[in-house]
Amino acid sequence: MRLARYAGRRLLLLLPVLVGVSILTFLLVRVLPGDPVRTVLPQSATEADVAAARERFGLDAPLPVQYLIYLRNVATGDLGTSFQSGQDVGVEMGERIGATIELIGYAMIIALLVATVIGVAAALRRGGLLDKGARLVGIAGNAIPEFVLGLILIIVFYGSLSWAPAPDGRVDGSTGLVPITGASTFDAVLGGNLPALGSALAHLALPVTTLALVVLAPLLNTVRSGAVSVMDSDAYICAVAHGLPRRTVIKRYLARPTLAGLPTLTALIFGNLIGGAVLVETMFSWQGLGQWALKGLVTRDYPVIQTFVLVTAVAYLLLFLIADVVQAWLDPRVKI
Amino acid sequence: MSLLSIRDLSVTIAGSTGDVAALSGVRLDIEPGTVVGLVGESGGGKSMLARSVVGLLPHTASATGQVLFEGDDVLAMTGDRLRRHRGAGAAMCFQQPLLALNPVRRVGDQLVDRLVAHGGAARRAARARAVELLGQVGIREPERRFRAYPHEMSGGMAQRVMIALALACGPRLLLADEPTTGLDVTLAGEMLALFRREATENGRAVLLISHDIAGIAAVCDRLAVLYAGTLVEHGPAAEVLDAPRHPYTRGLLAAVPSLHGDPGQPMRGGQPMLGAAPQSCPFEPRCPSGEAECGRRRPALVEIGPAHLAACPVTAREEARG
Ligand SMILES: Nc1ncnc2c1ncn2[C@@H]1O[C@H](COP(=O)(O)OP(=O)(O)OP(=O)(O)O)[C@@H](O)[C@H]1O
Numbered sequence: 001m002r003l004a005r006y007a008g009r010r011l012l013l014l015l016p017v018l019v020g021v022s023i024l025t026f027l028l029v030r031v032l033p034g035d036p037v038r039t040v041l042p043q044s045a046t047e048a049d050v051a052a053a054r055e056r057f058g059l060d061a062p063l064p065v066q067y068l069i070y071l072r073n074v075a076t077g078d079l080g081t082s083f084q085s086g087q088d089v090g091v092e093m094g095e096r097i098g099a100t101i102e103l104i105g106y107a108m109i110i111a112l113l114v115a116t117v118i119g120v121a122a123a124l125r126r127g128g129l130l131d132k133g134a135r136l137v138g139i140a141g142n143a144i145p146e147f148v149l150g151l152i153l154i155i156v157f158y159g160s161l162s163w164a165p166a167p168d169g170r171v172d173g174s175t176g177l178v179p180i181t182g183a184s185t186f187d188a189v190l191g192g193n194l195p196a197l198g199s200a201l202a203h204l205a206l207p208v209t210t211l212a213l214v215v216l217a218p219l220l221n222t223v224r225s226g227a228v229s230v231m232d233s234d235a236y237i238c239a240v241a242h243g244l245p246r247r248t249v250i251k252r253y254l255a256r257p258t259l260a261g262l263p264t265l266t267a268l269i270f271g272n273l274i275g276g277a278v279l280v281e282t283m284f285s286w287q288g289l290g291q292w293a294l295k296g297l298v299t300r301d302y303p304v305i306q307t308f309v310l311v312t313a314v315a316y317l318l319l320f321l322i323a324d325v326v327q328a329w330l331d332p333r334v335k336i
Numbered sequence: 337m338s339l340l341s342i343r344d345l346s347v348t349i350a351g352s353t354g355d356v357a358a359l360s361g362v363r364l365d366i367e368p369g370t371v372v373g374l375v376g377e378s379g380g381g382k383s384m385l386a387r388s389v390v391g392l393l394p395h396t397a398s399a400t401g402q403v404l405f406e407g408d409d410v411l412a413m414t415g416d417r418l419r420r421h422r423g424a425g426a427a428m429c430f431q432q433p434l435l436a437l438n439p440v441r442r443v444g445d446q447l448v449d450r451l452v453a454h455g456g457a458a459r460r461a462a463r464a465r466a467v468e469l470l471g472q473v474g475i476r477e478p479e480r481r482f483r484a485y486p487h488e489m490s491g492g493m494a495q496r497v498m499i500a501l502a503l504a505c506g507p508r509l510l511l512a513d514e515p516t517t518g519l520d521v522t523l524a525g526e527m528l529a530l531f532r533r534e535a536t537e538n539g540r541a542v543l544l545i546s547h548d549i550a551g552i553a554a555v556c557d558r559l560a561v562l563y564a565g566t567l568v569e570h571g572p573a574a575e576v577l578d579a580p581r582h583p584y585t586r587g588l589l590a591a592v593p594s595l596h597g598d599p600g601q602p603m604r605g606g607q608p609m610l611g612a613a614p615q616s617c618p619f620e621p622r623c624p625s626g627e628a629e630c631g632r633r634r635p636a637l638v639e640i641g642p643a644h645l646a647a648c649p650v651t652a653r654e655e656a657r658g
């Protein structure tokens with residue numbers, strides 16, 4: 001209850017931040033070199049055609065007026081119309097966001113689980129083989145960019161071994177999956193479509209692994225050093241000194257206090273996933289939010305870019321809100 | 337056979353500024369049902385001695401000698417044998433209870449963890465016993481406090497919980513590391529009485545660590561005095577208090593302010609930080625009655641009376657004459 005009220009208050013605070021972000025994005029896309037109107041019109045378009053298109057897109061009014069109109073539209077739930085496709089941006093986003101959330105969500109869960117288990121185990125056997133391996137991953141992982149990682153995975157697991165499907169989308173068309181949420185595994189379960197579930201999971205394997213590996217290195221470092229400092233604390237030594245079973249010591253006196261110190265840092269690390277998703281989606285033709293935004297950026301599709309930045313900002317703020325709530329839940333000392 | 341026999345225990349800790357000889361050739365026995373007070377100035381190695389009894393020296397420490405518990409050497413114990421010794425054999429009350437409690441676990445659950453581990457009871461049954469234990473160490477409203485987190489407790493309350501945690505292990509030897517530091521006089525007296533009862537009524541051995549020799553003497557059967565990692569005197573509590581035989585013990589006692597307004601005589605100088613076991617008397621630089629030979633040879637701990645030992649050749653000679 002206390003947590004819910006806190007979350008509500010935090011959500012309200014979100015509004016002014018989003019207004020600020022929207023003003024900034026609005027101005028930034030307009031100072032970017034490149035004219036969106038030219039990208040939609042044919043080479044042969046006349047000055048009159050350009051002026052007409054400019055008016056159609058609402059780009060002829062003074063900037064402050066343009067912004068206020070945009071703000072009013074957003075407040076009523078209208079995110080605008082894509083210059084390129086002529087579709088409602090809100091609808092286009094709705095069709096793609098599920099796929100991206102699915103991608104990032106699985107990557108987060110897997111990275112967090114793996115980092116926790118390996119990080120704690122490495123701390124328990126400090127200087128052991130696993131510990132050395134974890135530290136190697138920690139260093140190497142930070143040095144390899146995600147597109148290189150993704151390419152290596154594609155070459156090995158699709159190209160050489162043929163274990164993974166081609167990087168050409170989220171699910172086999174032949175499975176006849178009906179999109180509902182856009183997250184293929186959920187849609188497959190909702191529709192009771194077992195072949196589609198298998199195909200979706202197979203398609204998820206490589207991009208999720210790529211993204212998970214991107215955040216695994218910093219996460220692993222964080223968990224390991226957190227666990228090491230817990231193990232040096234009197235509280236941990238006391239539990240060992242009182243002869244508690246190994247299971248209890250590890251679960252209650254090591255893993256739990258370690259995790260209680262991590263949420264904010266974890267949120268910070270997970271923030272990288274949003275940027276990483278843009279590249280990974282493009283690499284795997286994911287047809288998600290990231291790929292959509294990249295195309296929008298190239299063609300200077302203002303409504304698309306503005307919407308993507310807004311969604312990203314909301315995602316970031318939600319991520320930190322969740323981190324704070326989890327922190328308060330894990331650590332009784334944190335008052336919110 | 338004693339419950340605990342420490343034989344020539346030396347502990348060296350490798351540090352960033354060189355080695356520290358935390359303990360040098362310590363010999364100490366503890367019998368069931370007795371309270372042994374271990375006193376000395378800060379840094380003398382009291383905590384290291386207690387930690388070696390539960391086999392939990394810092395990673396950088398190396399130990400030689402023997403810590404025999406019921407005949408088994410703790411320093412050689414491993415795995416399950418060591419885990420069974422910890423808690424059920426010897427349980428330690430840590431010096432800073434607020435730091436030694438798990439900050440993210442209710443104190444009641446921490447108690448239950450111990451009861452389940454050593455009593456073999458189910459969690460549900462252990463809960464009632466945990467509340468009872470909290471009451472036993474003097475916590476009011478134990479039922480409510482069971483659900484408290486460590487950060488919601490005062491220092492005194494945390495100290496009581498720490499003692500309850502150690503008692504919950506049902507130890508044959510209780511190691512209490514400065515359990516009265518920072519407590520008010522009434523509370524300190526209450527805690528000391530509790531340790532005395534645990535020894536007399538439940539037959540536990542108690543090692544009571546303190547820097548306040550006068551404060552704990554009344555509940556102790558024997559007193560051991562540690563100086564720079566060496567045991568300098570060990571004898572019946574009343575005797576050590578009334579007729580201390582080592583100049584360091586005398587100094588400690590003289591430094592105690594009296595009730596009648598005497599501020600006490602602080603000892604001059606400080607305890608040395610030894611890099612290796614001392615070759616001469618470590619107290620010689622501060623000793624009022626030092627002789628030339630004290631700087632040449634480390635005095636052995638010798639019997640100077642019935643069950644009374646001191647490591648000072650000067651006193652030993654006086655004793656022989658007198
Ligand atoms: N973790 C450690 N690493 C290195 N040296 C240590 C460590 N813990 C203690 N020492 C050193 O070992 C020596 C003995 O310390 P110990 O904690 O046993 O003293 P103490 O008698 O308990 O003192 P106090 O009354 O302050 O608790 C000291 O010189 C101290 O500096």
Ligand SMILES: [Mg+2]
Nearest residue numbers: 382383431513
């Ligand atoms: Mg100490």
